Amino acid sequence: MILLANIGSASKKYALADKVNGGAFQVRVAAHYEVSEISVEAYDRAHQTFLALLEAQQVQPADIDTVLMRIVAPGRYFQEHQVISDEYFVHLVEAEHTAPLHVHAQHEELVRLQEMLPQAAFVGISDTAFHATIPEYIARYAIPRSDADVYDIRKFGYHGLAISSALSRGTLLCDALPSRVIVCHLGGGGSVTAVRDGESLDTSMGTTPLDGLLMATRVGAIDPGAVLTLMEAKGMTPVQMRSYLNTESGLKGLGGSDDIRTLITLEENGNLEAKEALDAYAHRVRHYIGGAMATLGGADLIIFSGTVSERSTVMRERILSPLAGIGIKLDTNKNTAHADTQNDILLSAATSTTKIAVVHINEYEAMLDVWQSHA
Known part of the structure; x- marks a missing residue:
């Protein structure tokens, strides 16, 4: 089974996906928590609340073998989907000062989930990978190339997963x-x-x-x-x-x-x-x-x-x-x-x-x- 975690700047979304008859994974249970709608304490414990919800439906933490987390972070390193390793954590901490609104929340959530699901493999699903096709002349800022390359300063773009989904929906609407x-x-x-x-x-x-x-x-x-x-x-x-x-x-x-x-x-x-x-x-x-x-x-x-x-x-x-x-x-x-x-x-x-x-x-x-x- 797969746990999906989508941690935004003001919301936490979780889902459990399982295989269906054809072998593809489909979402079975989902929940959404908004920081503006619940107490700070309840928001911090949202991952525990969701795992408790799963247990009530006879899904134990040990049944979850993979965790997919949407990663919103600057840098070419994060423009690829990849297994979250010790090296990945190091890069995530380094990115936290550049984009604190998202990266800090994601970092905290990863630590919490890894403590509760030590047996699971964690995979970072890049939110910027969709924009890797932006041409170089658009992606580059007009600063010295050497500084842009050394400090990884360029247009990375975000909302990639949302845009991918929007395009799929738009395709269905327009044939x-x-x-x-x-x-x-x-x-x-x-x-x-x-x-x-x-x-x-x-x-x-x-x-x-x-x-x-x-x-x-x-x-x-x-x-x-x-x-x-x-x-x-x-x-x-x-x-x-x-x-x-x-x-x-x-x-x-x-x-x-x-x-x-x-x-x-x-x-x-x-x-x-x-x-x-x-x-x-x-x-x-x-x-x-x-x-x-x-x-x-x-x-x-x-x-x-x-x-x-x-x-x-x-x-x-x-x-x-x-x-x-x-x-x-x-x-x-x-x-x-x-x-x-x-x-x-x-x-x-x-x-x-x-x-x-x-x-x-x-x-x-x-x-x-x-x-x-x-x-």
């Missing part, structure tokens, strides 16, 4: 995957990815998951000069600035809340800061959609995935309505009717030059596909 696809994965974090013929060509995240879109608590794209000015003015260390940009910025910094639902309510009650934060969020998504269209030479399909995309009719319309002038037209009636259901759907108007889809991704399936193809 075949079009050549030019843009995937907008919008949740607590967010990214926009240009995909040509099923391969990543460019994406909004960079060396770390901090770049690109305005996110729940992450700043997204910002002038490096502004960062230096802030550090000097506030007397901040690099560690303090990293925390500031990762946990105090984004929607939280602009609007006072990291929850889009709260901000929508505040806006309805006349809060101008909340309105500005939501306008900025939508603008940033459109900005990167435009960049992706320029990179691809147009777009045949735009796929929206992630909790914001799935749940918020308001934000989908806010993002897409201004794009009608370039032929990307949302069917507002379909959009209003599609409120947080579990169905994948096309929401583009009949006259739209680009198809618009909302899909519900399954990263567990993507992780299992990777593992079975590499086993």
